[in-house]
Amino acid sequence: QVQLVESGGGLVQAGDSLRLSCEASLRPNWPYSLGWFRQSPGKTRDFVATITRNDATYYADSVKGRFTISRENAKNTVYLQMNNLKPEDTAFYYCAALDGYCSRTACGDRRLFTYWGQGTQVSVSS
Numbered sequence: 001q002v003q004l005v006e007s008g009g010g011l012v013q014a015g016d017s018l019r020l021s022c023e024a025s026l027r028p029n030w031p032y033s034l035g036w037f038r039q040s041p042g043k044t045r046d047f048v049a050t051i052t053r054n055d056a057t058y059y060a061d062s063v064k065g066r067f068t069i070s071r072e073n074a075k076n077t078v079y080l081q082m083n084n085l086k087p088e089d090t091a092f093y094y095c096a097a098l099d100g101y102c103s104r105t106a107c108g109d110r111r112l113f114t115y116w117g118q119g120t121q122v123s124v125s126s
Helices: none
Strands: 003-007 010-013 016-025 034-039 048-049 057-059 067-072 077-082 092-098 113-116 122-126
Touching: 003 092, 010 034, 016 034, 016 092, 016 122, 034 067, 048 067, 048 077, 057 067, 077 092
Parallel strands: 010 122
Antiparallel strands: 003 016, 016 077, 034 048, 034 092, 048 057, 067 077, 092 113, 092 122
16 A cells, blocks of 8 residues: 655754655656655645756755655655754644656645645754
8 A cells, every 4th residue: 555654753952953754656667756755733734955867956945954864765764854943843744756758947836736645743942
């Protein structure tokens, strides 16, 4: 069955780091792009980062230089290394899969992602 499961969230202090993981059970040998989105109470679900099957990466301006997305294809897993966390990073983080390759605009469009995980909470205190 199609499944994406996130892990690694938690409560940390500003300046700390966290590494999120998402194990994806999807169609074998298909070039999915994998991304991370986040949503805080009363806000929309916003793009964070996406990585394609050929390792092209795209980031939201708010996380450039602090977050790094990567994938380990043998384990069908995508990671989000988050450094120098800020209180504004507090949100529920979701991993998602897009059915193929994507360029800058498409990779950041949540409407184009077909599969979604249940999410994991990241809370950053000041």
